[in-house]
Amino acid sequence: MAGRSQFGLSALERRALLKGSLGAAAFAGMQSYASAAKIAEVTAPPPMPLPGRKVALVPLRVTPDQLIDVKCCIRPFRAAGPNLGTQMIGDTLVVHNYGHGGSGWSLSWGSADVALGKALSVLPKEIAVVGCGIVGLTTAVLAQQYGLKVTIYARDMIQRTRSFRASGSFTPSSRVALTEPAGPEFGDLWERMARFSWKAFRTCIGLPGNPVEFQDNYGLSDTPPQRRVREPNPAITDSYATRGIPFQETEFAHLDDRIKDIVPQSSLLPPEENPFNAAYASRTSHMYFNFASYGHMLLTEFFGRGGQFVMRDFHGPADYAKLKEKVVINCTGYAARDLWQDKTIIPVRGQTGWLVPQPDSHYAVRYKNVMLMSKADGVCVMNNNSIPEDLGDMFGVGNSMELPNPADIQAGLKLIAPVFAPPVGGA
Amino acid sequence: MARALSVIALAATAIAIGAASPAPITTRQGVFTEDQAAAGAQLYATRCAMCHGKMREGTYETPSLQDRFIANWSKAPVADLYDYLARAMPQFAPGSLKPAETAQIVAYLLKANGLPAGAKPLPEGGPTLARIMLEPKAPSLSAKAVPRTK
Numbered sequence: 068m069a070g071r072s073q074f075g076l077s078a079l080e081r082r083a084l085l086k087g088s089l090g091a092a093a094f095a096g097m098q099s100y101a102s103a104a105k106i107a108e109v110t111a112p113p114p115m116p117l118p119g120r121k122v123a124l125v126p127l128r129v130t131p132d133q134l135i136d137v138k139c140c141i142r143p144f145r146a147a148g149p150n151l152g153t154q155m156i157g158d159t160l161v162v163h164n165y166g167h168g169g170s171g172w173s174l175s176w177g178s179a180d181v182a183l184g185k186a187l188s189v190l191p192k193e194i195a196v197v198g199c200g201i202v203g204l205t206t207a208v209l210a211q212q213y214g215l216k217v218t219i220y221a222r223d224m225i226q227r228t229r230s231f232r233a234s235g236s237f238t239p240s241s242r243v244a245l246t247e248p249a250g251p252e253f254g255d256l257w258e259r260m261a262r263f264s265w266k267a268f269r270t271c272i273g274l275p276g277n278p279v280e281f282q283d284n285y286g287l288s289d290t291p292p293q294r295r296v297r298e299p300n301p302a303i304t305d306s307y308a309t310r311g312i313p314f315q316e317t318e319f320a321h322l323d324d325r326i327k328d329i330v331p332q333s334s335l336l337p338p339e340e341n342p343f344n345a346a347y348a349s350r351t352s353h354m355y356f357n358f359a360s361y362g363h364m365l366l367t368e369f370f371g372r373g374g375q376f377v378m379r380d381f382h383g384p385a386d387y388a389k390l391k392e393k394v395v396i397n398c399t400g401y402a403a404r405d406l407w408q409d410k411t412i413i414p415v416r417g418q419t420g421w422l423v424p425q426p427d428s429h430y431a432v433r434y435k436n437v438m439l440m441s442k443a444d445g446v447c448v449m450n451n452n453s454i455p456e457d458l459g460d461m462f463g464v465g466n467s468m469e470l471p472n473p474a475d476i477q478a479g480l481k482l483i484a485p486v487f488a489p490p491v492g493g494a
Numbered sequence: 495m496a497r498a499l500s501v502i503a504l505a506a507t508a509i510a511i512g513a514a515s516p517a518p519i520t521t522r523q524g525v526f527t528e529d530q531a532a533a534g535a536q537l538y539a540t541r542c543a544m545c546h547g548k549m550r551e552g553t554y555e556t557p558s559l560q561d562r563f564i565a566n567w568s569k570a571p572v573a574d575l576y577d578y579l580a581r582a583m584p585q586f587a588p589g590s591l592k593p594a595e596t597a598q599i600v601a602y603l604l605k606a607n608g609l610p611a612g613a614k615p616l617p618e619g620g621p622t623l624a625r626i627m628l629e630p631k632a633p634s635l636s637a638k639a640v641p642r643t644k
C-alpha cells in the first residue's frame with residue numbers, strides 16, 4: 068500500500084497535494100489526469116475493523132444525498148403460478164408465459180423452456196414473442212437457440228419494462244404462487260424451471276460486464292437470529308378460496324428447500340468475523356443480475372442471431388391473430404391482466420431506491436427489514452417495513468399504485484445507517 | 495403481411511357493421527365537444543396527471559400520452575382506447591371511471607393531440623364509437639425550413 072501511487076506521488080505528497088500545500092503549479096500539472104479527490108479515493112487504505120473484530124468491509128454510504136433513483140413496479144402474481152397454458156385465437160396458437168410474481172428474472176430461462184416446448188409441438192419455423200421484458204426477451208433468445216426465426220413485438224424494449232424495476236437477484240420462489248390453488252404438481256414444475264434457470268445463469272458468470280454475479284449477503288440483527296416459522300393465524304378466516312386474494316403469508320408457496328442442494332445457505336458468523344455494528348450477523352452468498360449488462364447481453368445475442376424487433380401495441384387477443392407468425396408466445400407480464408382479461412393476476416406493488424454505485428462495497432446487507440444490494444448500476448435499497456405489523460409476503464398485495472414513494476426509501480436508509488457507524492464510544 | 499391482414503380485418507369489420515351503416519368516421523372530423531374536452535382536462539388533472547405528467551409528457555417508465563401514444567392507438571377504433579381506459583385506468587383504481595368521465599378524458603386526449611372539437615359529443619361507448627377511427631392530426635410542417643448556413 069505504501070510507496071508511490073499510479074501518478075508517481077508518495078503518500079506524503081498526496082496528502083500535501085490534497086491540502087493544497089504543493090502549490091498551484093503542481094496542481095495544474097495534475098489536472099490532465101484526474102481530480103485530487105479521485106486519487107485519494109483510488110489509493111484509500113482499507114478500513115479498520117471495528118473494535119473486537121478481525122474483518123472490515125468498506126462501509127456503504129447511505130446518506131440521503133446518495134439516492135439517485137426510485138423505481139416502482141408491480142409484480143404479476145397469479146395464485147396458480149405462471150400461466151403456461153395454450154389457446155387458439157383464430158388460426159394462431161398462443162402459448163402464454165406470464166404471471167411470474169416476484170420470480171420473473173429467476174425463472175426466466177426455465178419458464179421459456181417450458182413455453183417453447185409447447186410451441187415446438189406444432190413444428191413452427193418462425194414464431195412471434197409478444198413482450199420484451201425479461202421473460203419475453205429470454206424466450207426469444209432461447210427460441211433462436213432452438214433454431215427458430217423470431218420476431219419480438221412489444222410496446223417497450225427491456226430497459227423500459229417493469230423487469231428493469233425489479234431488484235434482481237435469484238429468488239425463484241418469491242411470491243410465485245399460492246400453495247392451494249397451484250396444486251400439488253406445481254412444485255415439480257417450479258423445480259424444473261428453477262434448476263434450468265440456475266444452470267443457464269451460471270453460463271453467464273464471468274462474461275464481460277458481469278451480467279450475473281455472486282456476492283456475500285449479510286443478515287444482521289440485534290437479537291439472536293431465528294429461523295422464520297410461518298404459522299397460519301386462526302383469527303384470519305378469509306383466504307384466496309373465499310375472496311380471490313391471499314389474506315396471510317402461509318397461503319404462499321415456499322419452495323426454496325427443493326433446491327437447497329445448489330443454492331448457498333446462510334450461517335451465523337462468530338462475533339469477531341462480523342464486520343458490522345450489529346450484535347449478530349449471518350452470511351450467505353447470493354446470485355444476482357446486473358440489469359444493464361444482462362439486458363445488453365440478451366439483446367446482442369437476439370439481434371446477432373437475426374432477430375427482429377417491432378414496436379407495437381396490442382389492444383386485445385384478436386390482435387394476436389393478425390400477426391404473420393402463427394405461433395405466438397405471450398409474455399406481457401402484469402399487462403396480461405387487462406390485455407387477456409386474466410383477473411387472476413393479483414398486483415403486488417414493490418419499489419426500489421438506487422444509491423450511487425459503490426463498487427468497493429461489493430456485498431448485500433439486511434437489517435430491520437431493509438435490504439441493500441450493491442450492484443453495478445447502483446446500490447439497490449428496499450424497505451419492506453409496513454405499519455403496524457410486518458406483512459412479509461403480504462406486503463404490497465392487491466396494490467396497483469405504481470408511483471414511487473421516495474420517503475419510504477429514505478426511512479429505510481435511516482433505519483439501516485447505524486450498522487455502518489462505529490459503535491458509540493468505539494475506537 | 496401483417497398490414498395486409500389487418501386491412502382485410504378492417505374491411506371485414508366494415509362489412510360486418512352492415513352495408514346500411516355510414517362510412518367510418520375519423521377523429522379528424524370533430525368527434526367530441528369542447529365541453530367534453532374541458533371536463534376531461536379537469537379529470538385528467540386529478541386522476542391521470544400524477545403518473546402521466548401535467549403536460550401528458552409521461553416518464554421513462556410511464557407512457558406519455560402524445561406522439562408515440564397516438565401512433566400506438568391509431569388505425570383502430572377510438573372504442574379500443576375508450577374501453578381500455580374504462581377497464582384498466584387509473585391503474586391504481588381500474589374501472590372507477592364513469593362512462594361519461596371516460597368519454598371526457600378521451601375527448602381531452604384527442605384535443606390535446608391536436609384533433610378538432612365538433613358539434614356532437616363523443617359517445618359513451620356503443621356502436622357509434624366503434625365506427626370512429628383514431629387518425630392522428632395531419633402533420634404540420636414547420637413554416638420555415640432550417641435556415642441554411644451561408
Ligand SMILES: Cc1cc2nc3c(=O)[nH]c(=O)nc-3n(C[C@H](O)[C@H](O)[C@H](O)COP(=O)(O)OP(=O)(O)OC[C@H]3O[C@@H](n4cnc5c(N)ncnc54)[C@H](O)[C@@H]3O)c2cc1C
Nearest residue numbers: 171172173198199200202222223230235236381400402417
Ligand atoms: C420491487 C420488485 C423487485 C423484484 N425483484 C425480483 C428479483 O429479485 N428476482 C426476480 O426473479 N424477480 C423479481 N421481481 C419480479 C420481476 O420483476 C417480474 O416477475 C418480471 O419483471 C416479469 O417480467 P415480464 O417479462 O413477464 O413482464 P414485463 O417486464 O412487465 O414485460 C412485459 C412486456 O410486454 C410488453 N407489453 C405489455 N403490454 C403490451 C401491449 N398491450 N402491447 C404490446 N406490448 C405489451 C411490455 O412493453 C414489455 O415489453 C421483482 C419485482 C418487483 C416489483
